[in-house]
Amino acid sequence: MALTKVKQGEVVKTALLIGILVSLPKTIYLYNGIMEGNLNFSMSWVTDFLYRYLFFFCFSWSVIQLNANIDYDGLKWPPFLKWLLILIINVVSLFVVVKVIIAFYPLVNGRVLESHEEGWVNFTFINLSIVLFFIARLLRVSTDKQESRIENEQLKQQNLENELAALKNQIDPHFLFNSLNSLSSLIRENEKATQFVNKLSYMYRYILQSSEINLVPVKDELKFLRSYIYLMETRYRDRIRIEVDIDEKLLDRKVPPLALQSLVENSVKHNEISSTNPLTVKVYSTEESLFVENPIRTRSTVAEGMGTGLYNLKKRYLLLLKNEVKVSTQNDIFKVELPLNQPA
Numbered sequence: 001m002a003l004t005k006v007k008q009g010e011v012v013k014t015a016l017l018i019g020i021l022v023s024l025p026k027t028i029y030l031y032n033g034i035m036e037g038n039l040n041f042s043m044s045w046v047t048d049f050l051y052r053y054l055f056f057f058c059f060s061w062s063v064i065q066l067n068a069n070i071d072y073d074g075l076k077w078p079p080f081l082k083w084l085l086i087l088i089i090n091v092v093s094l095f096v097v098v099k100v101i102i103a104f105y106p107l108v109n110g111r112v113l114e115s116h117e118e119g120w121v122n123f124t125f126i127n128l129s130i131v132l133f134f135i136a137r138l139l140r141v142s143t144d145k146q147e148s149r150i151e152n153e154q155l156k157q158q159n160l161e162n163e164l165a166a167l168k169n170q171i172d173p174h175f176l177f178n179s180l181n182s183l184s185s186l187i188r189e190n191e192k193a194t195q196f197v198n199k200l201s202y203m204y205r206y207i208l209q210s211s212e213i214n215l216v217p218v219k220d221e222l223k224f225l226r227s228y229i230y231l232m233e234t235r236y237r238d239r240i241r242i243e244v245d246i247d248e249k250l251l252d253r254k255v256p257p258l259a260l261q262s263l264v265e266n267s268v269k270h271n272e273i274s275s276t277n278p279l280t281v282k283v284y285s286t287e288e289s290l291f292v293e294n295p296i297r298t299r300s301t302v303a304e305g306m307g308t309g310l311y312n313l314k315k316r317y318l319l320l321l322k323n324e325v326k327v328s329t330q331n332d333i334f335k336v337e338l339p340l341n342q343p344a
Contacts, residue, residue, distance in 0.1 A: 004147045005069045006139045014135060015060035022128060023053045051108050055101045059125065060132055062093060067136030068143075094129045098122055155319045196234055199227040210257030214320050218290070218340075219251040225260045225283070232268060239273050245284040253340045255290070256316045263292035263336050266310055272297040293335040310336070 066089055072082050098121060106112050113121065206224045210216065222244065229242045242264060264281055271294060273279045281294045314325045317338070326337040 004143055006064070006143045010139060011061060011064050011068070014064060014139070015057050018060040018128070018132065018135075019053050019056035022056045022124065023049065048109050051105065052101075055097065056128070059093075059097050059128065062097075063090065063129060063132040064136045064139065066090065066093065067133055068140045090129060090133060094125055098125050101125075151319050154315075158315060158319065192234075196231065199230050203227050203231070207258070213257055215254035216257045217251065218246065218253050218255055221255055221257065221260050222246060222251070224258070225264065228261050228264065232264075236273055236279075239275055239278045240268070240281070241278065242281045243283065245282075246290065247285045250285050250290070250340060253343060254321075255338060255340070256313065256320055259313055259317070259338060260290065260292065262309060262313055267292065267294040267334070270299065271295075272299040288340050290338040290340065291335060292338075293333055296329065296332045296334050 067086065072086060075082060075085075077085075101121060102113055102118060203224065206220075206227075225244070229244070232240055232242065260283060264283065267279065267281045271279050277297055279294060279297070281292065283290070283292050285291065310325070310327070317323060317325045321339075321341050323339045323341060326339070328335045328337075
């Protein structure tokens with residue numbers, strides 16, 4: 001999932017405030033010196049103040065940006081290397097800014113900084129960089145918490161919508177299961193029909209149970225998918241072929257329930273299935289992702305959906321796994337990728 005950045009308004013306001021606070025001792029010193037008659041007011045003091053303040057602001061803004069708005073987590077590095085990179089970037093930034101402010105000072109103010117002034121600049125910017133690092137991390141944590149609250153609210157809203165949809169289409173589960181059992185007993189002598197009813201019963205039970213679960217293991221999802229495949233192959237016979245090849249090491253990873261089935265159903269719903277144009281759907285895995293793909297053969301009429309589908313899956317995937325479903329349509333192949341998070 002892409003990093004949610006700290007708003008620029010917050011970064012700019014914080015940098016302005018830090019610049020004012022760091023410049024305050026120098027301002028008070030100048031003010032007292034002028035009031036006591038030890039210093040003469042001149043534009044050089046104004047230029048000096050504005051020059052320092054500009055650098056304080058720019059330095060504060062850049063350090064906050066480096067530590068709050070750069071997605072270091074996007075690097076697939078060990079934590080030690082990430083923190084080492086952050087430390088190096090901050091030290092290099094500090095070194096560059098100090099050298100620049102000392103080098104350009106004579107051009108702006110017409111005099112070279114004295115040795116004690118250079119020491120003050122070094123001391124101030126070193127301490128400022130430390131303070132800014134912690135301020136940036138606080139802003140990062142605050143933004144992440146706010147984003148998490150928003151996502152939780154979205155997930156609650158989605159759950160409410162799903163519950164409402166379930167209520168609108170509710171059928172008494174006991175009535176349906178009893179009816180399926182009765183049907184199974186009536187057709188017991190017909191092995192294929194009995195197996196069909198059993199698969200249908202299992203699918204309905206899985207759907208009911210999954211409504212209370214956010215994530216399920218890939219192996220459970222595959223078991224459900226195979227029942228769905230059986231129903232589709234019974235319906236379409238040799239006009240459809242659904243191939244499944246998932247690496248065993250991924251079977252304990254988690255996905256939203258009905259994720260694979262909804263993608264296969266999407267392929268069935270939107271593509272022509274006929275004797276002359278049989279449909280092949282492939283469900284397979286790579287190192288860290290699951291894929292569902294099919295050739296694009298758009299049918300003239302599309303069956304009405306049931307409120308779930310690719311859009312719903314994208315929303316659930318983003319909220320539950322903080323990851324994005326990737327869709328491509330290259331070379332007349334419709335392909336959907338489900339990236340799998342690392343096991344906890």
